[in-house]
Amino acid sequence: MTRAPRAFIADTTALVLFFTATGILNERFIAGMSWSEVAQARILGAALMLPVARPYGIWRDWVMRRAGPGRLSRLLWDSVALVSFQVPIYGAIIWISGASGAGFWRGVLGAAVMMLALGRPYGAFLNWIRRLFGLPPGGKKPMSLNSD
8 A cells, every 4th residue: 555545545544543532532521512412523523534534634744843852842733733734624513513502612722722632642643653654754754645
């Protein structure tokens, strides 16, 4: 399998696994959504993750090239990448799924805080999944859609 399909599968696997688990926690316990709304949000979220996982991986790789070698720099840039790309998408998901008013804003703010905190753990998880697929970690050299 060439790099492009492996990169798509790796990035999608990482995003779906990691954010299905964390999304459930935020939607139920921070946004106060009902279990049926959480289920709807996760189904919609999974459907939206398929087309955005690889573009996010490319976005993250581009942002992470700005990170220095230190832990704090990698933590900061991983968080910037995640928040700037995923929070707007997440807001749309929970709005479409029934969150409104204060619950919507709590959910979006909760997601932003959560993604700030989870930026680096997700980045490390993504790099681990990529290694399982025989791919280099992101941010060091470009992983384009057309590279083999």
